Amino acid sequence: MLSLIGYLTVAVILTLLLTNRVAAVVALAGVPVLGALVAGFSPTEIGEFVTAGLGGVVGTATMFVFAIVFFGLMRDAGMFDPIISGIVRFAGNAPVTICVGTTLLAMAAHLDGAGATTFLITIPAMLPIFDRLGMSRLVLTTCVGLGAGVMNLLPWGGPTARAAATTGVDVNELWVPLIPAQVVGMLAALVIAWWLGRRESRRLSAPGADAAPADRTATGGGAGPDSRPSRGATSDAVVGELPDPSSATRGGTMVDVQQTEDELRRPRLFWFNVLLTVAVIALLVSAVALPEVVFLVGVVVALVVNYPGLHQQTQRIEAHSKGAMLMATTLLAAGVFLGILDGSGMIEAMARSGASVIPEQAAPGLPLIAGVLGVPLSLVFGPDAYYFGVLPVLMGIGEQFGVSGADIARASLVGEETVGFPISPLTGSFFLLVGLAGVDIGRHIRHLIGWAWLVSIIMLVAAVITGAVPLWA
Template sequence: MVSAVGFLTIGVILALLLTNRVTAVVALAGVPVLGALVAGFTPSEIGTYVGEGLGGVAGVAAMFVFAIVYFGVMRDAGLFDPIITRIVAFAGNAPTTICVATTVLAVAAHLDGAGATTFLITIPAMLPLFDRLGMSRLVLASCVGLGAGVMNVLPWGGPAARAATTAETEANDLWVPLIPAQAVGLLTAVLIAWLLGHREQRRLAGVPRRDRAQTAVPAGGEKGDRSGGRPSSAPPSAAPPSSGAAGNEPASRLERPRLFWFNAALTVALIACLVSEVAPPETLFMAAVVVALVVNYPGMKRQTERIEAHARGAMLMATTLLAAGAFLGILEGTGMIEAMARDAAELIPDGAAPALPLIAGILGVPLSLLFGPDAYYFGVLPVLIGVGEEFGVSGADIAQASLLGEETMGFPISPLTGSFFLLVGLAEVDIGRHIRHLIGWAWLASVVMLAAAVATGAIPLWAS
C-alpha cells in the first residue's frame, strides 16, 4: 500500500511538472500530503515528517536567497560584462563554441564533486552571455548539467561514496576501472554541447541581430520567451542588464566599473571559501551580500532597491525548495521510499540476474526521477546486490554500472536533489521543460559511457 501510494505520488508530481499544470510549489507540497493521507497517516504524523524535511533543506533555501541577491547585485554592478566581452571575442559570437565552453567550464567547476558549487560558479557567469546573444537558457542548463553529470562519477562525489559504502569496497576501486568510460563521457558531453550550439546557431540565423535578445526560445517554446520558459517555480532573479534590475534605474547608473576588481576579488574569495568549506554556504553568501551592498550601493534607499529588485525571484525559488523539503520529508518519513526501493528491486525476474549490471546502467538516468541518491544507493542497490550475489554477480559490477547514470548523469534532471532546484533556479528555466530538454541527451551520454565500460571490460555484458 505504502509503496503503491509512493509511486503514484511521484508519478502525479512528475506529470504535473512536465505538463506545466501547476506551479512546482503546489505539486511538491500538495500531492505528497494527499498521498500520505491516503496511505493512512494522521495530520500530526505528516506534520512531523514535513518538519523534518524542511529542516533538511533550510540551509539550501537560505543559501539560494542570498546567492540570488549576491549574483544579482554583481550583475547590476557590471562584474560579468568584461568576462562576456572576452568570451565573445574568443568564441566569435559562435553559439557552438559558447556551448562547448560552458560545458568545459562546468566540468572544471565540478572537480570538487559539489553540484551546488558548480551551478553557482557556471550559470551566473554564462547567463548574461546567453541572454546577450539570444540563446536559449534551456541550452545553458543542459550544457552545465551534462558537464556536471559526467564529473559526478568522481570518487569524492556523493554517488560514488554511497555506492562504495553499500558495495563494501573503496570508492576509488569503483572509479578507476570507469576512467576510460568517463573520458568517453566527457567527449560525448562536449559533442552534445556542440550539437546544441549548432542547433542554436541555425535558429538564430533567421533572427535579426538586434532582435535576438528578445526572441530566445527553448526547444518547443514560444517565440518571445526570452528565458527559455521562465517558470513559476524559478522566476527571474534579475531583469536584463540592458534595462536595469527591476526597471528602477538604467543599467548605466547601476554599473560600478571602478569597483570591478573589488567585486571580482570578492567573488573569487567567495568561491574559494565555498570550495574549501570554510563555513556553511548560506553564511558565506549572507556575508558576501552584506559586503557587496555596502560597498557598491551605500545608503539604505539604494540597498533596499537592490534587494527588492531580486527579492521576487529569490523568495519564490525559496518556497519551491521548502516545498521540495516537505515532499522529501513525507516520502522518507512515511517509509514510501524504502517500500518503493524494495518493490522495484523485486520486479526483476531471476532469469535477468546475470544482466543486472547492464540493467542498472541502462535505467540509471530515468531512475533518477524516482529515487534520490540515498534512496537508490542505500535502498535499491542493496537489494540488487543481494539478488545478484545469489547468481554469482559481483556487487561491485552493479555499483559501477549504477554510477554511470543514477544521480550522476541523472542528477541534473532529478527533482529529488536540492542542487537540481539550484540549477533550474539560477538558469531561470521551467522545471518540466528542462527535464524534457535534457533527459534524452543525459540518457544518451550515460548509455555511451556504459557501452565504453562494457567494451573496456569494466562492466560485464552478461555475468556468468
Template sequence: MLSIIGYATIAVILALLLTQRVSAVVALAGVPILAAFIAGNSATEVGTFIKDGLGGVVSVAAMFVFAIVFFGVLRDAGLFDPLINRIVKLAGNAPVTVTIATTTLAMVAHLDGAGAITFLIAIPAMLPIYERLGMSRLVLTTCVGLGAGVMNVVPWGGPTARAASTIGVDANSIWVPLIPAQIGGMILALGIAYYLGRREHRRLSAEPMSELVSVTAGASVNSAKNDSTVESPAGSEESANGSGEIKAPVADQGHEPDSLTRPKLLWVNALLVVITLAALISAVAPPEMCFIVAAIMALLINYPGLKAQTGRFDAHAKGAMLMASTLLAAGVLLGVLEGSGMIDAMAHSAAQIIPSQIMPVFPLIVGILGVPMSLIFGPDAYYFGVLPVLVGVGEQFGISSLHVAQASVLGQETVGFPISPLTGAFYLLVGLAGVDIGRHIRHLIGWAWVVSIGMLIIACVTGVIPWMAS
C-alpha cells in the same frame, strides 16, 4: 498497502508537474500531506513528518537564496561584463573561434546557475556573428547549451541543490568530488565546439557566396520573427537553476544599467568570488554560511545604504524565493515519505522486481540515462519524485545514496536541461535563436550525451562513483 499509497503519491505528483496543472509547491507539499492522512496517520504524526522534512532542507534553501543574491549583485555591479565583451570580441570571423567563444561565453554567463539569464546574454551577443558568417543557428544553440549544461552542476545550481535535499547532505558533498569530472566536461564541451566550428568552416567553404547571403538574410528575418514571439509553457517559472519561469528577475529592474555598474570595484569583486569559491571547495565553513557572508560583503562593498541594498534584494527576490519555497515543499514530501515508512515500503517492493544482476552497476545506469531522462522528467519531478525511489532501491543492495545522487547530477537536468521541454529556459533558448524545437533537440542530444557520459567516466576513474558497487 503502504507502498501502493507511496507509488500513487509519486505518480500524482509527477502527473501534476508534467502537465503543469498546479505549481511545484502545491504538488510537492499538498499531495503527500493528503496521502499521509489516507495512510492513517494522525495530524500530530503528519506535523512531525513535515517538521523533520523541513529540517533536512533548510540549509540547502538558505544556501540557494543567498547564492542567488550574491551572484545577482555581482552581475548588477558589472563583474562579468568585461570578460563577456572580451569573449565576443575575440570570436572574430573564423567559425572555429566563434564556436569556442560561444561555449566559453555560456560557461561564464552560467556562473550564477540561471539558465534564462545565460541564454539572454549568450544568444543576442553571438547571433549577429552567426548570421554575418552564415553559420547554423543550431550550432549556436548547441554550443550555448553545452556550455550552460556543464556549469549547471555547481552546488548553487538547481539539480545539485535538489539532489542534496533529497539525500539529506549539503550540496558541497555532492559537488566537490565531481569537480574533476566537471572540468573534464568543460574540456569536452570546448572540444565539441571546436569540431562543430571546423565542420561549419568546411560547409561554408563549399557553398557559393550567393547562398550565404541568402542564408544570412533568411536567418535575420526568422530570428526577428521568433524573438518577438517567444513563449513559455503556461505556468512555468524560471528559477536560478535554469528551470522554470522565463520571466526571470532582471538584475536591474527599475534602474538604468549604468547606475548599477561598479567598474572601479571590479578586482575587489573578482577577489570576493575567488575567496568564496575557495571557501566552498575547501569546506572551511558550511555552504550556506559562505554565501550568507559573501552576499553581505557584496552588498556592503557595491551598494552601501538601506535603499540601494533593499533595491538589490527586491530585484532578485522572485527567483530566490521561488526556489527556496520549492525546496521547502520538497522537504515536506521527503519528510512524509520517510516518516510514514512509504519510501522504505516502495524501495523494498521495487527491489524485488529489479534484477539483482544489474545492481552492481546501478549508479552507472542512472548516470547513463540522465540526459535522455531530461526529456521525460523536469528537475522537480526527477529529484523529488524519482530519485528518492532510486536511492531507496539502491540502499536495499547496499549502494550509497551519494553515488546515486552524484550519477544523477552528471546528466539529469544539468547537461540535459538545454534539451528539456519541461523547463522554461529551454523555450527561451530556442525562441531567441529562432530554431525549431525538434531540430534543436536532435542536434544537441547526442553531443550532450557524449559530455555527460564522459563526465561519468571521469567520475569513475577518479573513484568518486564505483564501476561496480560491492
C-alpha cells in the same frame, strides 16, 4: 500499499511538473501531503515528516536566497560586463564555441563534486552571454548539466561514496575501472555541446529567426523569473540578465533602462567586486564555512561597499527579492516532498518493491539493466533511495547468481544520479540549476533527458568494452 502510494505520488508530481499544470510549489508540497493522508498518516505525523524535511533544506534555501541577491548585486555593479565582453570576443559570437566552453567550464567547476557550487559558478557566468546572443537557455542548462553529470562520477562525489558504503568496496576500486568510460563520457558531452551549438547557430542565422526563444519560466511551474528583465531598479532576475534589445522600440523604455543601469554601475569598484566574488567562490569550494554564511557575508560586504545607505540597499534587495523568494519557496516545498516520502517510509517501500519485480532469470544481466536504466531512474530515486535502498536489494538478488555487487554498483554509477542528477527533482541542486537559469522545470527535463541518457549509454558501452561492467554475469 505504501510503495504504491509512493509511486503514485512521484508519478503525479512528475506529471504535473512535466505538463506545467501547476506551480512547482503546489506539486511538491500539496501532492505528498495528500499521499500521506491517503496512506493513513495523521496530520500530527505528517507535520513531523514536514518538519524533518524542512530542516534538511532550510540551509540550502537560505544559501539560494543570499546567492541570488549576491550575484544580482555583482551584475548591477557591472562586474560581469567586461567578463561577458571578453568571453564573447574570444568566442567570436559563435554559439558552437560558447556551448563547448560552457560544458568545459561545468566540468572544471565540478571537480569538487558539488552540484550547487558548479551551478553557482557556471550559470551566472554564461547566462548573460546566452541572452546577449539570443541563444536558448535550455541549451545552457543542457550543456551545464552534461558537463557536471559526467564529472559527478568522481570518487569524492555523492553517488560513488554512497555506492562504496553500500558495497563495502573501496571507492577507488569502483571508480578507477570506470575512468576510461568517464573520459569517453566527457568527450561525448563535448560533442553534444558542439552539435547543440551548431543547431543554435543555424536557428539564429535563419531568416526571421526568433532571437529570444520562449524557454524562460513563468512564475508558475518553475523556479525562476519570466523573460529577461532589465538590470535597473525593477529587475527581478535571478542572475546577470541583460536588457531586452527589442525594448528600444517601446516608447523610449530602453533609454530609461540605460540611464538606470549607468546609475547602478560601479566601475571604480570592479576589481574589488572581482576579488570579493573570487573569495566567495574559494570559500565555497574549500568548505571553510557553510555556504549560506559565505553568501550572507558576501551580500553584506557588497551592499555596504557598492550601495551605502539605507535607501540604496533597500532598493537593491527589493530588486532581487522576487527571484530569491521563488527559489526559496520551491526549495522549501521540495523539503516537504522529501520529508514526507522519507519519514513515511514510502522511499524504502518503493525501493524494495521496485527491485523485487526483477525476474530471477534476468539476474545475470542486472549490471547491464542497472546501467541502461540509470538516467530515467534518477527521476524516481534520489541518491540515498537508490544507493541505500535499491542497490542492496539488487546486490542480494545478484549474489544468488554469482553477480558481483561491485559490478552492479559500477553500472549504476554511469547514470543513476551521476549523468542523471541534473534532471532529478529529488536533489536540491536540480532546483538551483533550473532556478538560476530561469527555465521551466518540465521543459528542462524534456530537453536534457535524451542527451543525458545517450551519454550514459555511451559510457556504459565503454565500460563493457573495457571490462568494468560485465555484459552478462
